[in-house]
Amino acid sequence: MNEITVIGGGLAGVEAAWQAASLGARVRLYEMRPVKRTPAHRTDKLAEIVCSNSLKSDEPGSASHLLKEELRRADSIVMKAAAETRVPAGAALAVDRERFANHITAQIETHPNIEIVREEITSIPPGETSIIATGPLTSDALTFEIMKLTGDDQLYFYDAIAPIIAADSIDQSIAFKAARYGKGGDDYLNCPLNEEAYAQFYEQLTNANSVPLQRFEETRWFEACLPIEELARRGIDTLRYGPMKPVGLVDPRTGREPYAAVQLRQENLMADAYSMVGFQNHLRYGEQARVLQLIPGLEHAEFLQFGQIHRNTYINSPRVLAATMQMREHPNIFFAGQITGVEGYVESVAMGWLAGANAARLLRGEELLIAPPRSAIGALARYVSSAETKNYQPVNITFALLEPLSREQARSVKRKRDRHLLQVRLALEEWDQWMHSVRHDSQQLAVAK
Numbered sequence: 001m002n003e004i005t006v007i008g009g010g011l012a013g014v015e016a017a018w019q020a021a022s023l024g025a026r027v028r029l030y031e032m033r034p035v036k037r038t039p040a041h042r043t044d045k046l047a048e049i050v051c052s053n054s055l056k057s058d059e060p061g062s063a064s065h066l067l068k069e070e071l072r073r074a075d076s077i078v079m080k081a082a083a084e085t086r087v088p089a090g091a092a093l094a095v096d097r098e099r100f101a102n103h104i105t106a107q108i109e110t111h112p113n114i115e116i117v118r119e120e121i122t123s124i125p126p127g128e129t130s131i132i133a134t135g136p137l138t139s140d141a142l143t144f145e146i147m148k149l150t151g152d153d154q155l156y157f158y159d160a161i162a163p164i165i166a167a168d169s170i171d172q173s174i175a176f177k178a179a180r181y182g183k184g185g186d187d188y189l190n191c192p193l194n195e196e197a198y199a200q201f202y203e204q205l206t207n208a209n210s211v212p213l214q215r216f217e218e219t220r221w222f223e224a225c226l227p228i229e230e231l232a233r234r235g236i237d238t239l240r241y242g243p244m245k246p247v248g249l250v251d252p253r254t255g256r257e258p259y260a261a262v263q264l265r266q267e268n269l270m271a272d273a274y275s276m277v278g279f280q281n282h283l284r285y286g287e288q289a290r291v292l293q294l295i296p297g298l299e300h301a302e303f304l305q306f307g308q309i310h311r312n313t314y315i316n317s318p319r320v321l322a323a324t325m326q327m328r329e330h331p332n333i334f335f336a337g338q339i340t341g342v343e344g345y346v347e348s349v350a351m352g353w354l355a356g357a358n359a360a361r362l363l364r365g366e367e368l369l370i371a372p373p374r375s376a377i378g379a380l381a382r383y384v385s386s387a388e389t390k391n392y393q394p395v396n397i398t399f400a401l402l403e404p405l406s407r408e409q410a411r412s413v414k415r416k417r418d419r420h421l422l423q424v425r426l427a428l429e430e431w432d433q434w435m436h437s438v439r440h441d442s443q444q445l446a447v448a449k
């Protein structure tokens with residue numbers, strides 16, 4: 001069949017569909033919402049952002065910026081939508097989630113090569129070129145099919161999401177506007193705690209009731225997204241060195257850094273909602289309200305969304321995937337997005353970009369792409385296809401994944417920050433050259449045909 005089936009209209013699925021369709025493939029994009037819901041999505045829009053509205057740092061010299069920049073230079077539909085719907089967030093790239101999803105949905109709906117089908121896929125279509133991009137909340141029926149396909153019997157672990165608060169319920173005579181170290185102006189609201197308030201909060205948090213996890217006996221949390229109550233149980237100061245760290249935040253009322261601080265990030269352009277940065281949790285809703293309202297400035301907080309737990313489904317990719325995002329045993333089946341074991345919105349988009357471009361190339365009989373080794377997309381593809389399979393854990397893009405500088409290059413710059421800037425510059429140079437040759441080869445092939 002001369003068509004690509006993309007399963008899942010989330011961040012990875014829309015990027016994959018868009019890239020494949022832009023290369024001339026006909027794409028059928030299956031999205032189960034609103035026919036079947038997930039525990040986290042709230043709308044029927046494609047590319048719905050389920051939790052924080054931040055796509056993380058866009059500061060030059062950060063690994064996260066490199067990843068975004070590669071995608072921008074590769075005509076990513078998601079990065080274009082992010083630029084159109086951006087909201088102020090200091091050095092981070094944050095979006096108005098509603099406008100973002102509307103924008104992408106409209107683009108996909110009107111692409112002449114894409115047909116959207118609102119249906120749950122429960123088995124993997126045999127013999128077709130397919131991209132599985134069903135994300136961390138893949139429906140149960142399909143999860144079991146994927147288990148059969150990959151030979152895995154355990155694809156789950158747990159993550160938690162952060163609460164969102166109505167702006168007009170935050171006491172702004174206490175919460176002060178500032179970004180850490182003054183980076184980005186007044187984009188965050190910060191609730192300061194003194195030692196006594198912190199001790200009281202800590203005591204109540206560690207004794208509050210959590211929602212029991214019913215489905216699986218063993219609770220496997222992802223370390224980078226631990227619920228605050230789990231973090232707190234590691235020691236009284238753990239939060240002060242984590243999501244409640246006060247460094248770089250000066251309370252204008254005292255002229256000093258507080259003992260601890262809670263940061264709230266603007267959620268939308270209207271600035272009528274703020275999310276609690278790093279405050280993902282799985283406390284019962286009543287308990288959340290009671291405990292979080294102990295934070296100075298949040299005494300009358302109105303919660304637009306409470307923190308929640310959610311399942312995270314991912315395959316042991318290095319066992320089954322090649323760096324092209326194809327299954328080694330079934331080269332017509334691609335995986336993309338969080339289900340491959342990358343973590344994060346932009347990381348998921350990146351894997352969608354690669355899978356979409358390669359699925360179209362497979363149909364056209366062209367050589368498949370391996371992203372260049374220095375690039376962030378190359379680093380993620382390398383990770384999902386060749387990381388250690390024992391204890392395989394989802395990752396964000398970081399410098400630890402990127403190809404290091406040579407010894408001479410590293411020696412030529414002293415400061416760590418300058419080394420990172422150099423690494424990003426070299427990676428982007430390589431990326432530009434590669435994109436140029438990829439586009440050139442595609443044009444040559446199109447002419448030859």
Ligand SMILES: Cc1cc2nc3c(=O)[nH]c(=O)nc-3n(C[C@H](O)[C@H](O)[C@H](O)COP(=O)(O)OP(=O)(O)OC[C@H]3O[C@@H](n4cnc5c(N)ncnc54)[C@H](O)[C@@H]3O)c2cc1C
Pocket residue numbers: 007008009010011012013030031032033037038040041047048049050051052053054119120121122133134135136137138139142159160161310311336337338339343344345346348349
């Ligand atoms: C609750 C939650 C909070 C998160 N918070 C953050 C965060 O704050 N920051 C961050 O960077 N990352 C976060 N993530 C992680 C991850 O980056 C996002 O989940 C991201 O959306 C993953 O993109 P994706 O395209 O792989 O999956 P999704 O965006 O979830 O898209 C998958 C799509 O597939 C559909 N689908 C599922 N099963 C089927 C089926 N059988 N048939 C048809 N359609 C199906 C779903 O409805 C969904 O629309 C969070 C994840 C979850 C679940």
